Each structure stands twice: as structure tokens, then as C-alpha cells.
Amino acid sequence: MLPPEPRLPEARELIEEGLYFVLHAPRQTGKTTTLSSLARELTSEGRYLAIHFSCENARVAGDDYAAAEEMVLDAILDACGTLEVPPDCLPPSPWPDAVPGVRVQVALRAWARRSPRPLVLFFDEIDGLTGAGLVSVLSQLRNGYTTNSAVFPHSVALCGMRDVRDYKMASGGDPTGARSTSPFNIKAASLLLSDFTFGEVADLYGQHTKETGQEFEDQAVQRAFEASQGQPWLVNALARHITRHMRVPLSEPITDAHMDEAVERLILERATHLDSLVDRLEEPRVHRVIEPILAGTSLPLDERYNDDLSFARDLGLVSRGRPVQIANPIYQEVIVRVLSQGVETTIDADPRAFLLPDGRLDIPRLLTEFVAFWKANGEILDKRETYHEFACQLVFMAFLQRVVNGGGFIDREYAVGRDRVDIAVRKPHLDEQGRRAVQLSAFELKVRTDKSGDQVDKGLAQLDGYLDSLGLDTGTLIVFDRRGSAAPIVDRTSIGRSTSPSGRVITLIHA
Structure with a gap:
């Protein structure tokens, strides 16, 4: 266990100043651990009463804002019951009577008046609130803060996956992510809990x-x-x-x-954590971000894409730096395998047939068999894939995955604007002296469209750079032709040789 509080040094400063703020990060990054530890420390110091509680149970309330308010107040009482809260600091039980729509505001004001210590409240899993329930709770926090903060919680943190700008969508606002007023516009800061260094x-x-x-x-x-x-x-x-x-x-x-x-x-x-991310791939907002990354194409130039990108980053699927890319190689591999598994089930190939006697992969046979598979199935598979811009590359990756099948490792490099996908296959084997060795093979995938022009010369130059980085003398360039005027797959697909600008002999496949 790493000490959690050094990961969030700004929080204590915001609390000292009596400010309201948002803490957001993807699931299972340590938000709950960090806030729970901070709450215990603040309370033990004797200056504040800090309570960390979860709004998760209120997920079922939806637009029933009266039920949502009751569940949030119950969560606070439950949290206080499990902690060593000084008796004079306990919230009133039962909470004071109030009509739905102001119950949270009235309850927190009564508690703040009663407690000799300033209240610090951490609303964890705020994502559990949706619709009118979310609007009601956030509006009451805002109203209590702006009307008379002296008799209201000293500091409040809302904790969830999303930044505050997305609360308007969770509360039933514009689902496209267009600009609109946030129901929690009093926040002083949005803190991001980063990954480990x-x-x-x-x-x-x-x-x-x-x-x-x-x-x-x-x-x-x-x-x-x-x-x-x-x-x-x-x-x-x-x-x-x-x-x-x-x-x-x-x-x-x-x-x-x-x-x-x-x-x-x-x-x-593919544990629950990974599956929960995979389930997002078909959401339009996520699809718009992930597909250009996989295909290496340019980004859409519109404001809605920026909101979609922020959403994908908040989910943890996409890195926060430039160029835009999948957050990490494990997520990258899981995403590609999930998208290609439908194709992989159609591939009738025995991985053992592609092994040489010394355990290396028979790359010429792999390419010959892929060309035959593409001629027979490419037309159908290309049209049925949901991630259409990435469909051709996905078919080759599925074939490669089927052949390598756990006996080797596939490293893929792609990002927005790269205009290609680079793949390296590492196959462990034993050398002539019986020592552990690794066979390294490189492939570059390009797509020719009606707008892009011929991709062979550009691909050969790019492959040279990739081979330089791997220290290899040769590799394979595959150019998929997706022009409207392209000949049928059976007629246009071929395998041959070419020479790169640096003089390397390259296997060239037109597909």
C-alpha cells in the first residue's frame, strides 16, 4: 500500500480555505482509499469533522429526487455510525423534517449549527446520482453554500469518474456534450488523481x-x-x-x-475492471474517439469531439498527453482482441503449423496463408465490422493473434494521425546452443483511400524508420486498398518484394 495522501496534496489546502471541489479519476485508481484516509486524518487531528460516504445506493433513485435525498442522508448517518465521531459532533437523528427538494440543505445546515467542529464532507461515487436526483442534491449544496456558508458544511468534495462539466449530462442535460450550465458551478477546483509514477x-x-x-x-x-x-x-x-x-x-x-x-x-x-471498459466501446462518444486512434487517421475537427475526448479520458481509456492514444498497452491489447474476436473465430488455422523446428514462427507461411484467407473472406469481414475505418487492419491482427496464440507476444503501435499501424511480434525460442532467444518480426499496415493516393512509397519509408528502431534488416508492408474503384479483393491481392529507401528487402502485400 502506497501512502494515499501524497497523491492528492492540493486537497488539504482547499479544505483549509473552506472551498468546494471535485475529485475525479477513472475507476479503481485509489479515489476512495485516498479520501477515506484523508477523512480519518482530518478528524483525528481534532480541528474538523470529516466524513467520507458513498452515494452508490442512490443509483436506483434516478429521477425520484425525494428518494435520492433520503438515500444520501441515510448514507451520511451510516458512515457516522461506523466511525468514532465525538457525540457532540454527531448529526441530528432523525434529520429535521423538510419537504422534498430541500431536505439535504436543511439537514446539513442543522448539523453544521450543532457541530462544534467545521464539517468536511466527501461525497464519493457521486456518479450514483442521476437525473433529477443529481440536480436536486447538487442544487441544494450550491444554494446552501451561496446563501449562508457560515452555517453549512465548511468544505465539500464530490468524487467520481467524471469532471464536473459532465454532470450536466448525468442530470439529463444535453447528451451531445454541448455547452450548458452546470448544476455545480461553485467548485473551486477539479482535481485529477493521477496514475502511479x-x-x-x-x-x-x-x-x-x-x-x-x-x-x-x-x-x-x-x-x-x-x-x-x-x-x-x-x-x-x-x-x-x-x-x-x-x-x-x-x-x-x-x-x-x-x-x-x-x-x-x-x-x-479480462477481469471485471477490463470488461467494464470494454463495454464502453460501442457507445457513440467512445467510438468517435477510439476509432481514429486505432486506424491512425486524423481527428474530427469539431467541438463535440473535444467533449467526447474528455469523456474518454475521464473513463481512463485514453491518455491525457499528445498524441492521443490508448491509455496503456494492456488496455490497447484488450480493446483490439475484443474487437477482433469475432473475426478470429472464423479463422481455421492450427498455430502449430506455423512453427519451425527450432520454435520460430514461419513468417513466409504466415503471410501466404493470410493472403489466401483475405482473398476468401476479406470482402465480407470488411463490411461487417463496427469499427469500419479499422476493419482491414483488424482482420490481419485477428489472423496474427490466431497464429501466435499465446506462444509469442504482439506489440502494436498506433495513435491519432500516425497514418499507419506498426506491429512487432516477439516469439521466444531456443537458439543452437539451447539458450533462450527471441525472434522479432515487424509488420506495417497502411490503407489506401480515394483521398490518400498510393501508399507504397510512403509506407516503405515509414517502415524503414520502424525497422531502425527495432534493429531489424527486413519487414513486411501490407497496403489495403479501400478505394471505391479498387478491383475485387481476389484480383487485387498479391504478395511480392520491394526495396525500402535504405536498401532493405521488404515483403510487400497489396490487399
Whole structure:
């Protein structure tokens, strides 16, 4: 366990100033742990009464704002009942009578008058409130704060996945994300709980070493950070797979090979955390963001896209930096595998047939078999894929996944505006001396459209750069032709050779 409060240093300053603020971050990043710890510390210091409680139960209330108000007040009483709250600081029980629509405001004002300590309230899972219930609670907090803050909670934090700008949609506002008035426009700041840094990952894993004596090798920690980008749930899940499920003996150090296996296990397992993200892929707002990233095309130039991008970032699916890309390689791999699994089920190929005697992949056979599969099925598969801009690339990735099938590792590089997808396949095998070795193969995928022009020369130059970064002498360029005037797939698909600008011999597939 990492100390939670250093991850949110601004919160205490806002509380000291008596301000209302928002804390948001994707699910399972440590919001609840951080706020609960901060509440306990503030209360134990004796200056404030800080209560952390969840609005999750109010999810069922929806537009029934009277029920939503009652559930929120019940949650506060329940939280106080489980904590060591000084008797003179306890809220009134029962709460004072009030008509629906002002019950929260009246109750909190009565409590603030009664308590000798200033109240600090953390509304966790505020996303549980929707519709009129959300409008009612937020409006009462705003009204209580603006009319007489001296007899109202000193500081309030709303905690959930979304920033305050999206509350207008949760409350039944404009579903397109267009600008409108927020029902909580009194917030002083929106705090984002960030992912772990590399140093924090190393510290966390170092605690395991201190307790058990089992070391994480530097390369293993680096691999964990690269695969997870510090997403807290993923960081912990990887270590849990290694120590609990893979049961690496305590006498052995944890290596990058162990971490690679843990990454693959986590992707295949697709735990609840990952499935909850995958379920979002068909939402129009998420689709508009994810598809250009996967296809490497340019971003839509409209204001609605910016709101959609912020929404996808709040979900944790997309990184906050530039260029816009999937948040981390594990999410990236899960998304592609989910989108391609329908295609993969149609591929009748035995992975063992693509292995050479020494355990390496037979790349020429893999490409020959893919060309045959594309000729037979490409037309149908291309038209049926939901992520249409990415359909061609998805078919090749599904074929590759079926052939590699757990015996190797697929690394994919794509982001908005790259105009290509780069893929590296790592296949462990034993060399002539029986030592562990890795076969590395590179593929670049390009798409020719009515607007793009011929992509071969550009693709060869781009592939040169990719091969330079991998230290390889050769690779494969696949150009999918999606022009309206393109010949039928059977006629236009071929496999041959070409030469890159640096003189490399490249396998070139027109598809």
C-alpha cells in the first residue's frame, strides 16, 4: 500500500480555505482509499469533522429526487455510525423534517449549527446520482453554500469518474456534450488523481521485497510500468498474478519474463475492471474517439469531439498527453482482441503449423496463408465490422493473434494521425546452443483511400524508420486498398518484394 495522501496534496489546502471541489479519476485508481484516509486524518487531528460516504445506493433513485435525498442522508448517518465521531459532533437523528427538494440543505445546515467542529464532507461515487436526483442534491449544496456558508458544511468534495462539466449530462442535460450550465458551478477546483509514477511502482513492489525477500528485477519493474503506464489496478493485478497465481517461488527473483506472462494472463482473463471498459466501446462518444486512434487517421475537427475526448479520458481509456492514444498497452491489447474476436473465430488455422523446428514462427507461411484467407473472406469481414475505418487492419491482427496464440507476444503501435499501424511480434525460442532467444518480426499496415493516393512509397519509408528502431534488416508492408474503384479483393491481392529507401528487402502485400 502506497501512502494515499501524497497523491492528492492540493486537497488539504482547499479544505483549509473552506472551498468546494471535485475529485475525479477513472475507476479503481485509489479515489476512495485516498479520501477515506484523508477523512480519518482530518478528524483525528481534532480541528474538523470529516466524513467520507458513498452515494452508490442512490443509483436506483434516478429521477425520484425525494428518494435520492433520503438515500444520501441515510448514507451520511451510516458512515457516522461506523466511525468514532465525538457525540457532540454527531448529526441530528432523525434529520429535521423538510419537504422534498430541500431536505439535504436543511439537514446539513442543522448539523453544521450543532457541530462544534467545521464539517468536511466527501461525497464519493457521486456518479450514483442521476437525473433529477443529481440536480436536486447538487442544487441544494450550491444554494446552501451561496446563501449562508457560515452555517453549512465548511468544505465539500464530490468524487467520481467524471469532471464536473459532465454532470450536466448525468442530470439529463444535453447528451451531445454541448455547452450548458452546470448544476455545480461553485467548485473551486477539479482535481485529477493521477496514475502511479515509475518511482511509486518501484516503491510498491519494493514493499513486497522487504516483507518476503523476493526481488523484482529492474527489468520486471520497467516492464510492469510500460505495460500499465502506472494504472493502479493494473500495477497491483500484475503483481498479484505473479505472486498468487503463477506462484513464483520466493527464492527466485521476479523477471521481465514473469511479467510478460502476467501481462498475457491479465489480458486473457479480462477481469471485471477490463470488461467494464470494454463495454464502453460501442457507445457513440467512445467510438468517435477510439476509432481514429486505432486506424491512425486524423481527428474530427469539431467541438463535440473535444467533449467526447474528455469523456474518454475521464473513463481512463485514453491518455491525457499528445498524441492521443490508448491509455496503456494492456488496455490497447484488450480493446483490439475484443474487437477482433469475432473475426478470429472464423479463422481455421492450427498455430502449430506455423512453427519451425527450432520454435520460430514461419513468417513466409504466415503471410501466404493470410493472403489466401483475405482473398476468401476479406470482402465480407470488411463490411461487417463496427469499427469500419479499422476493419482491414483488424482482420490481419485477428489472423496474427490466431497464429501466435499465446506462444509469442504482439506489440502494436498506433495513435491519432500516425497514418499507419506498426506491429512487432516477439516469439521466444531456443537458439543452437539451447539458450533462450527471441525472434522479432515487424509488420506495417497502411490503407489506401480515394483521398490518400498510393501508399507504397510512403509506407516503405515509414517502415524503414520502424525497422531502425527495432534493429531489424527486413519487414513486411501490407497496403489495403479501400478505394471505391479498387478491383475485387481476389484480383487485387498479391504478395511480392520491394526495396525500402535504405536498401532493405521488404515483403510487400497489396490487399
